[in-house]
Amino acid sequence: MAEPYLPTLITADPEAGFQLAIKMSRLGVKFTQPSAEIRAKLRPIYEESADSLIWSSQVVATNFQTVAQANNFWR
Amino acid sequence: MAEPYLPTLITADPEAGFQLAIKMSRLGVKFTQPSAEIRAKLRPIYEESADSLIWSSQVVATNFQTVAQANNFWR
Amino acid sequence: MAEPYLPTLITADPEAGFQLAIKMSRLGVKFTQPSAEIRAKLRPIYEESADSLIWSSQVVATNFQTVAQANNFWR
Amino acid sequence: MAEPYLPTLITADPEAGFQLAIKMSRLGVKFTQPSAEIRAKLRPIYEESADSLIWSSQVVATNFQTVAQANNFWR
Amino acid sequence: MAEPYLPTLITADPEAGFQLAIKMSRLGVKFTQPSAEIRAKLRPIYEESADSLIWSSQVVATNFQTVAQANNFWR
Amino acid sequence: MAEPYLPTLITADPEAGFQLAIKMSRLGVKFTQPSAEIRAKLRPIYEESADSLIWSSQVVATNFQTVAQANNFWR
Numbered sequence: 065m066a067e068p069y070l071p072t073l074i075t076a077d078p079e080a081g082f083q084l085a086i087k088m089s090r091l092g093v094k095f096t097q098p099s100a101e102i103r104a105k106l107r108p109i110y111e112e113s114a115d116s117l118i119w120s121s122q123v124v125a126t127n128f129q130t131v132a133q134a135n136n137f138w139r
Numbered sequence: 140m141a142e143p144y145l146p147t148l149i150t151a152d153p154e155a156g157f158q159l160a161i162k163m164s165r166l167g168v169k170f171t172q173p174s175a176e177i178r179a180k181l182r183p184i185y186e187e188s189a190d191s192l193i194w195s196s197q198v199v200a201t202n203f204q205t206v207a208q209a210n211n212f213w214r
Numbered sequence: 215m216a217e218p219y220l221p222t223l224i225t226a227d228p229e230a231g232f233q234l235a236i237k238m239s240r241l242g243v244k245f246t247q248p249s250a251e252i253r254a255k256l257r258p259i260y261e262e263s264a265d266s267l268i269w270s271s272q273v274v275a276t277n278f279q280t281v282a283q284a285n286n287f288w289r
Numbered sequence: 290m291a292e293p294y295l296p297t298l299i300t301a302d303p304e305a306g307f308q309l310a311i312k313m314s315r316l317g318v319k320f321t322q323p324s325a326e327i328r329a330k331l332r333p334i335y336e337e338s339a340d341s342l343i344w345s346s347q348v349v350a351t352n353f354q355t356v357a358q359a360n361n362f363w364r
Numbered sequence: 365m366a367e368p369y370l371p372t373l374i375t376a377d378p379e380a381g382f383q384l385a386i387k388m389s390r391l392g393v394k395f396t397q398p399s400a401e402i403r404a405k406l407r408p409i410y411e412e413s414a415d416s417l418i419w420s421s422q423v424v425a426t427n428f429q430t431v432a433q434a435n436n437f438w439r
Numbered sequence: 440m441a442e443p444y445l446p447t448l449i450t451a452d453p454e455a456g457f458q459l460a461i462k463m464s465r466l467g468v469k470f471t472q473p474s475a476e477i478r479a480k481l482r483p484i485y486e487e488s489a490d491s492l493i494w495s496s497q498v499v500a501t502n503f504q505t506v507a508q509a510n511n512f513w514r
Contacts, residue, residue, distance in 0.1 A: 069454065070454045071453065073507065073513065078145045078146065082145050082166065082170075086167075086170050086171075088503070092495065093495070097492055106489040110489035112177060113489070114185035114191055117172055118195055118198060119194065119497070120493055121171070123496045125167060126497065126500040128205060130507050132148065134507060134514065137209035138148065138209075139209065153220045153222060161242075186246065187256070190266055192256070196243045199246075200273050201276060207284065212280075213222065213223065227296070236321075263331075267322055268341060270317065270321045271317030271318045272344070272347060278352070287358065304371070307388070339413070340413075343410065347392075347419070353388070353430060411471065411472045412472075412481070414484045415490075417468045419494065420471045421464055421465075421467030422467075422501065424470075425498050425501040428463070432508075432509060433508075437448050437505075
C-alpha cells in the first residue's frame with residue numbers, strides 16, 4: 065500500500081464518516097488476510113451469510129463510534 | 140443511493156434516535172451486501188434465529204450509544 | 215406501537231436504569247422481528263441456551279452503559 | 290426480588306467494582322431466564338465450555354467499564 | 365483469594381496496563397469457573413482454537429480500554 | 440519478550456495508530472497462546488475463515504478506539 069489509506073479521521077459529514085468506518089472495517093480484514101485472491105474467494109461466503117453480515121455491521125458500528133467521536137458527532 | 144441516507148446524528152428524542160440506530164445497523168449490512176435480492180433471501184433466516192436477533196440487537200445497542208452521545212443523551 | 219416506548223433515558227436509580235437497558239435490548243429484537251408470534255416461538259430456544267443468555271446479557275450491558283452515562287452514573 | 294439488587298454503582302475499590310460487574314452480568318442472564326431451575330441446569334454447560342467462559346468474561350469486561358467510569362476509575 | 369487481586373487500575377506504563385487487562389480477562393473466567401482443575405482441562409481447547417484466541421483478544425481489548433482510560437492513556 | 444512491545448499509545452498519525460491497534464490485537468492472542476509454533480499452525484485456519492476475519496477486525500476496531508482516544512483523534 066504505497067498511498068496513505070487512513071490519512072485522517074475527520075470527515076465532512078456523517079455519511080462520509082460512515083463510509084470511512086466501512087473502509088476501516090475492511091482494512092482490519094485486509095491486514096489480517098493480505099491476499100486479495102483469498103479475500104475474493106471468501107466474499108461470497110460472508111456476503112450470503114446472515115450472521116456474517118450482522119457481525120460485519122457490528123465492526124462498522126464500532127469503527128463509526130470512533131469516527132463520530134473524532135468529528136465531535138458533526139454537531 | 141442518490142438521496143442522503145445519514146444527513147445528521149441529531150434527533151428530536153430517544154425514540155427517533157433508536158430508529159436511527161436501527162437504520163444505521165441496516166446500512167452496515169447494506170453496504171456489505173448491496174444486493175436487495177440476496178438480503179431479502181437472508182431475511183427469513185436471521186428473523187427466525189434467536190441468536191441472529193440477539194446479535195442484531197447488539198449492533199443496534201452499539202449504534203444507539205453513538206447516537207445518544209451525539210444528542211448529549213437528550214438531557 | 216401507538217404509545218411512546220422510549221420517552222427518556224433518565225431514570226430514578228440504577229435499578230430502573232437496568233430495567234430500561236433490558237427493555238432497550240428487547241426493542242432491538244422487536245424491531246428486527248416484529249411478529250410477536252415468531253418471537254414467542256423463539257423464546258424457549260434462547261431461554262434454554264447458555265450462550266444465548268450470555269449474549270443477551272452482553273446486549274443489556276451495552277445498553278446499560280448508555281443509560282448509566284445518560285444519568286451521570288446516578289452519582 | 291423484594292430487596293434492591295443494584296442500589297448504586299459506587300464501590301469502595303476496584304475489587305468490589307469487579308464483583309459488582311460480575312453480579313450485573315448475572316442479572317442480565319437472570320432477567321432473561323428467571324427460572325432458577327433452568328439456570329442451574331445450564332450452569333454445567335457454560336462452566337465447562339471454553340468459549341462460553343470467554344464470552345462471560347466479555348460481559349463482565351463491558352459491565353466493569355461502566356462501574357469503573359462511575360467510580361472515576363477509583364483514582 | 366485471600367490476597368487482593370485488583371488493588372488498583374493505575375499502572376506505570378502501557379505494558380503493565382496490558383498485563384493488567386490480561387489478568388482482568390482471566391479473572392472474568394475464574395469467577396465464572398472457580399475450579400482450577402476444570403480451567404486446566406479447558407486450556408488446551410481454547411489455546412488451540414483460532415476463534416477462541418480471537419475472542420480472548422477481544423476481552424483483553426475491552427479491559428485494556430478501561431485500564432487505558434484510568435491511566436489517562438499514560439500521556 | 441526482552442524488548443518493550445507497547446512503550447506508548449501515542450502515534451504520529453491515524454495510520455500508525457491503526458498499525459498499533461493491529462499489533463495490540465495480535466498481542467492479545469500471543470499472551471493467551473505463547474507458542475509461535477501453534478499460532479503458525481492456526482494462521483491458515485482463521486486467515487481463510489470469513490467469520491474469523493470479521494471477528495479479528497472487531498478486535499482491531501476496539502483497540503483502535505483506545506489508540507484514537509489516546510491521540511485525541513489526531514485532531
